Amino acid sequence: MAEAGRTRKQREKDDNEDRMLQERFRDFLTRIADGVVLVNRRGTVRFVNPAAETLLGRSAADLEGERFPFPLAEETSEITVTRPDRETRFAEMRVVETEWEGASASLVTLRDTTERRLMEERLRENQERLEELNRTLEEKIREEVDRGREKDHLLILQSRQAAMGEMIGSIAHQWRQPLTAVSLLIQDLGETYVYGDFTKEYLDATIRSALNIIQHMSQTIDDFRDFFRRDREPQAFSLRSIVDRALSFIETSLRYYTIAVDVDVDDDLIVFGYPNEFSQVLLNILGNAKDIFRERCTEKPVIRIHGFRENRKTVLTITDNGGGIPEEILDRIFEPYFTTRKRENGTGIGLWLSKTIIEKNMEGTLTACNVEGGARFRIEVGS
Numbered sequence: 016m017a018e019a020g021r022t023r024k025q026r027e028k029d030d031n032e033d034r035m036l037q038e039r040f041r042d043f044l045t046r047i048a049d050g051v052v053l054v055n056r057r058g059t060v061r062f063v064n065p066a067a068e069t070l071l072g073r074s075a076a077d078l079e080g081e082r083f084p085f086p087l088a089e090e091t092s093e094i095t096v097t098r099p100d101r102e103t104r105f106a107e108m109r110v111v112e113t114e115w116e117g118a119s120a121s122l123v124t125l126r127d128t129t130e131r132r133l134m135e136e137r138l139r140e141n142q143e144r145l146e147e148l149n150r151t152l153e154e155k156i157r158e159e160v161d162r163g164r165e166k167d168h169l170l171i172l173q174s175r176q177a178a179m180g181e182m183i184g185s186i187a188h189q190w191r192q193p194l195t196a197v198s199l200l201i202q203d204l205g206e207t208y209v210y211g212d213f214t215k216e217y218l219d220a221t222i223r224s225a226l227n228i229i230q231h232m233s234q235t236i237d238d239f240r241d242f243f244r245r246d247r248e249p250q251a252f253s254l255r256s257i258v259d260r261a262l263s264f265i266e267t268s269l270r271y272y273t274i275a276v277d278v279d280v281d282d283d284l285i286v287f288g289y290p291n292e293f294s295q296v297l298l299n300i301l302g303n304a305k306d307i308f309r310e311r312c313t314e315k316p317v318i319r320i321h322g323f324r325e326n327r328k329t330v331l332t333i334t335d336n337g338g339g340i341p342e343e344i345l346d347r348i349f350e351p352y353f354t355t356r357k358r359e360n361g362t363g364i365g366l367w368l369s370k371t372i373i374e375k376n377m378e379g380t381l382t383a384c385n386v387e388g389g390a391r392f393r394i395e396v397g398s
């Protein structure tokens with residue numbers, strides 16, 4: 016009996032504790048952030064905490080006693096909640112078996128993942144937008160680079176064509192005299208024959224002279240052709256020979272404008288690079304000096320070309336007495352298209368192209384400054 020009494024007391028105490036525990040449990044459930052729903056064996060909702068009410072958009076009173084609207088088969092699943100107010104929420108649902116009021120039941124926890132989903136979606140959208148932007152950016156850059164390359168190419172062509180025009184003039188000039196000489200020789204042949212002085216020796220001498228002249232003319236053509244051939248391989252060349260060649264190309268205009276040229280370049284200065292491009296640079300700089308002389312009607316125009324070694328570099332300076340470069344444009348003259356000339360002559364690419372050739376192709380420097388009475392261009396290349 017005492018045993019039974021104790022047991023009953025014990026049971027009452029246990030019941031009490033059970034009830035208190037359940038109370039505490041309920042209290043605890045009402046405070047947590049996740050939704051909690053208890054569903055009994057028959058699938059009827061027995062308890063709904065406030066977080067679950069919020070998530071499902073229905074009150075506990077409304078839900079309790081109803082069937083739980085989601086299948087409980089899976090341990091965890093993603094569910095989409097369409098609330099009575101038509102708002103859609105997303106949740107992660109976990110189901111564990113538990114005991115509730117003495118019977119087995121399902122404890123359902125619901126974690127609202129709507130915000131997370133929205134964030135993920137937004138992130139994905141941003142990511143896609145970013146990728147798209149990257150793609151179009153790459154394309155744009157490629158297009159721009161292509162366009163830039165195309166432009167450079169056109170400029171180089173344009174400048175070559177301008178130089179070619181000048182050179183055709185030079186060829187014409189250089190040929191005039193030998194052509195006259197050859198035609199005189201031929202005329203003389205005829206006259207000598209008529210007057211009876213025609214000998215084998217005379218004929219041989221005339222043929223030799225004519226061939227010599229023609230050989231010289233043909234050499235001129237070769238020189239010009241070589242100049243327009245692109246240098247394929249960099250090579251060692253004599254600075255002096257390139258200076259002389261460039262001067263011979265513009266000999267005609269130098270003489271026409273009575274421009275004196277003073278050359279002081281040692282024969283043993285050797286430069287490694289592209290000789291034809293290098294002469295193109297010289298032609299540009301010399302051509303600019305000539306243009307300035309003409310524009311400013313310089314009295315006694317002189318160009319001084321000085322080649323020397325300095326700190327393991329080979330330096331070539333071209334100095335004119337044409338009055339110099341206005342200070343305010345000094346740092347712009349190497350920009351492409353920058354020109355101060357009127358329509359006829361100025362393309363504004365000569366110095367830009369020259370700088371490109373010296374600095375990009377030959378790893379040297381091309382700079383400009385003013386000196387007493389004129390401008391000085393300085394080419395420095397390693398050797």
Ligand SMILES: Nc1ncnc2c1ncn2[C@@H]1O[C@H](COP(=O)(O)OP(=O)(O)O)[C@@H](O)[C@H]1O
Pocket residue numbers: 299303304306307335337338339340341348349353354355356360361362363364365366367390
């Ligand atoms: N020797 C020089 N003296 C004074 N100014 C010069 C000289 N060389 C070039 N310049 C200036 O630099 C500008 C750019 O030269 P350049 O690039 O060759 O183009 P362009 O000769 O077509 O004008 C010229 O328009 C001129 O104003």
Ligand SMILES: [Mg+2]
Pocket residue numbers: 299302303363364365366
């Ligand atoms: Mg020019």
